[in-house]
Amino acid sequence: xxxxxxxxxxxxxxxxxxxxxxxxxxxxxxxxxxxxxxxxxxxxxxxxxxxxxxxxxxxxxxxxxxxxxxxxxxxxxxxxxxxxxxxxxxxxxxxxxxxxxxxxxxxxxxxxxxxxxxxxxxxxxxxxxxxxxxxxxxxxxxxxxxxxxxxxxxxxxxxxxxxxxxxxxxxxxxxxxxxxxxxxxxxxxxxxxxxxxxxxxxxxxxxxxxxxxxxxxxxxxxxxxx
Numbered sequence: 205x206x207x208x209x210x211x212x213x214x215x216x217x218x219x220x221x222x223x224x225x226x227x228x229x230x231x232x233x234x235x236x237x238x239x240x241x242x243x244x245x246x247x248x249x250x251x252x253x254x255x256x257x258x259x260x261x262x263x264x265x266x267x268x269x270x271x272x273x274x275x276x277x278x279x280x281x282x283x284x285x286x287x288x289x290x291x292x293x294x295x296x297x298x299x300x301x302x303x304x305x306x307x308x309x310x311x312x313x314x315x316x317x318x319x320x321x322x323x324x325x326x327x328x329x330x331x332x333x334x335x336x337x338x339x340x341x342x343x344x345x346x347x348x349x350x351x352x353x354x355x356x357x358x359x360x361x362x363x364x365x366x367x368x369x370x371x372x373x374x375x376x377x378x379x380x381x382x383x384x385x386x387x388x389x390x391x392x393x394x395x396x397x398x399x400x401x402x403x404x405x406x407x408x409x410x411x412x413x414x415x416x417x418x419x420x421x422x423x424x425x426x427x428x429x430x
Contacts, residue, residue, distance in 0.1 A: 256418035261426070262315065269315030271330060272398035276426040278419035280322035286313040309351035310334075310344055311402050317419075324416050326407035328423060333400040342372040344400040345393040354379045355389075365427040369394060373424075378406075388413050390420070396429045403427075 256278040261267065263274035268283040277283055288306045306313045311331035319326045333344065342360060349355050358376035365371070371394035379386040390413075391404040405420040407413030 256422040258422060258426075262317070269330065271314060271401065272332060272396040272429065273394065273401050274426075274428050274430075275403075275423040277317055277328075278319075278322065278422055281317045281319055281328070281419055282321050283315055283317045285315055288312045288314065309347035309349075310339070311348060311400060319416055319419065322419075324407075325412055326405070326416050328416075328419060329404045329406075331402040331404065332398075333402075335397060335399040339395075339400070340372075341370075341393040341395050341400065344395065344402065345372045345374050345391060348391060348393065348402050348404075349374060349376055352378065354381060363392060363424065365394075365424055367428050369427055369429055371395075371427075385409070392424055392427075394427065394429065 258276040259279035259281060261274055261276050262269050262283045263271040267274075269285045286306070308331060311333045313329060314332040315330040317328040317330075319328070331348070339347075342362075345360065346358075349358050355376050355378050358374050360372060360374045363371055363373045371392055373390065373392040375388065375390045377386050378389050387407065388410040389404070389406050391402055393400060393402045395401075403420070403423055405413065405416060407416055
């Protein structure tokens with residue numbers, strides 16, 4: 205069936221809006237003061253990630269994002285819940301585009317924590333799955349990475365967080381076919397009675413990703429189920 209030009213234009217415009225919700229490169233400007241970036245993210249002078257200063261927590265009832273887990277958010281990073289409900293209207297193309305952006309493997313976008321107020325370009329995103337899935341954290345993480353076109357060179361490992369919470373973690377390379385560039389990304393997964401949870405850190409490029417690592421490490425270290 206032939207798709208009308210007007211429908212295509214509407215779909216492209218809606219895709220752009222949806223992409224702004226789930227892209228680590230969004231923002232009015234890509235230029236940030238270099239001095240502010242390091243201090244806001246707690247980057248250690250020796251090259252490794254230092255402990256980021258906590259700016260509160262997210263995940264509990266009444267917080268910006270209600271999740272199956274709770275964890276600390278780095279100072280100045282701003283959490284916001286993601287509305288993953290199906291798009292209204294009868295535009296099938298827009299619904300398909302929304303589904304592709306809001307779902308990855310076995311999980312659905314639930315929360316994004318914006319680094320821009322802290323001087324960085326990127327997000328720490330939380331994805332959640334349906335309860336009753338018997339898959340372990342490593343399997344969930346493998347499905348999550350496999351669903352990202354351009355992901356490769358994945359290195360998996362186990363981790364343990366607060367209160368004995370255990371899960372799986374991965375560092376991998378993402379290559380954009382459009383830009384022809386490769387960058388580092390990482391994610392972790394845990395399973396809960398309310399379903400699996402994935403925390404993912406991207407970034408504009410590998411350098412930006414590594415500057416934001418202290419915020420990711422803070423979330424991992426303080427991660428609690430329930």
